[in-house]
Amino acid sequence: MKAKWPILDYSAYKDTTYLLHQWSQMVGKVRLRKSPWQNHSWHVALYLDAQGMTTGPIPYEGGIFEIKFDFTQHELKVRSSNGTRDRFSLGNQTVASFYEQLREKLDFIGIKVKITKTPNEIPDAIPFDQNTKRIPYLPNEAKNIWKALIQIHNVMTVFRSKFRGKNSPIHFFWGSFDLAYTRFSGATAPEFEGEVPNLAKEVMQEAYSHEVFSVGFWPGGEQFPQAVFYAYCYPNHPDFKNKKVQPEEAYWSDDLGEFILPYEAVQKAANPTKKLLDFLESTYKAATEVGSWDRNQLDCDFSSLEKKNSNITI
Known part of the structure; x- marks a missing residue:
């Protein structure tokens, strides 16, 4: 049986979309910093997979690492080819707390990276670490x-x-x-x-x-x-x-x-x-x-x- 296309009601998911937009920018900026530049900025994009959305393999010091949004478990997962991995829940996160959690998890698996804190392509953007607005993730x-x-x-x-x-x-x-x-x-x-x-x-x-x-x-x-x-x-x-x-x-x-x-x-x-x-x-x-x-x-x-x-x- 073919899966039905879900109903999308912007009024119902606008807050969740806001959070995902902000969070995905942080994850994407990590890939941007650690990947060789490709034509048309293709090196920054994320990809769909069977659990959610992923950076795919990112090169780092002779190995690779990956950051994934898991929408089956509603977690962010970070793992590297040396076997180290960590994760945290997407629930009850602000933009600022997600930023801190992501930094901690990357540090834990040994990934040193510094990203620009200002979101891109958003007017009057609030830096990630200053955005403490409480918005529900559904x-x-x-x-x-x-x-x-x-x-x-x-x-x-x-x-x-x-x-x-x-x-x-x-x-x-x-x-x-x-x-x-x-x-x-x-x-x-x-x-x-x-x-x-x-x-x-x-x-x-x-x-x-x-x-x-x-x-x-x-x-x-x-x-x-x-x-x-x-x-x-x-x-x-x-x-x-x-x-x-x-x-x-x-x-x-x-x-x-x-x-x-x-x-x-x-x-x-x-x-x-x-x-x-x-x-x-x-x-x-x-x-x-x-x-x-x-x-x-x-x-x-x-x-x-x-x-x-x-x-x-x-």
Whole structure:
């Protein structure tokens, strides 16, 4: 039996999302400090796994370590390849107490790292160690967000399989707090001139150094209080917003400069996978048309290799 897509009500989980956004920034900043720089800042992202969300292996002094949000047990887990591990509960934590606990656990397993205490991509951000606001962490809401991310990740994995050009992993960016996937045309792009709170201009310019089409999922925020899927291209061609995309619930947001599809429209659909794939594929088609991408060189179809009766032996 296929798992149902969970209902996401921003009013119910906004406090939990606030905490996870702050906490994931600390964890992500540790990965940032200890990992070699990769193009488009791919070295900072987090990844979904069977228990929650993880940094994946981070190199350190001849070994590796990992930090994981476990949304089955609602714990943060830290472990290293030398066999040392520790954990602490996500319940009853403030942003400041999480910061101190994370520092203590990293010290315990022998990881020396210093991170910038100011959150990124958040206006009027409070330094982690000064944010003592008491906000409830709701385990069921955290699990629902994670379960939704799993469903979305699985659909994006199908979409990703149809492209042979340069493309990103399906990864979670803790700054913007979204699950994202990006395709590249191969062409360079005009220098990015936008501004993002508490984020170096050089970082954004490198991230958008080449022409891209990006899709993703955002659980919502104070300025846009609902869970949505998005699709945009850079540079943002003037004709992009005038393209007709699917499904019918999708629309162009002038405020955000991208196409939007409410999560609720997918969650309630008879076939959520098809509904979301329609959005991903139609917005990609629109971006390639306005940007004149060479789809003959970039697209691929491996369906013949997936047929059950294939004679290919691996």
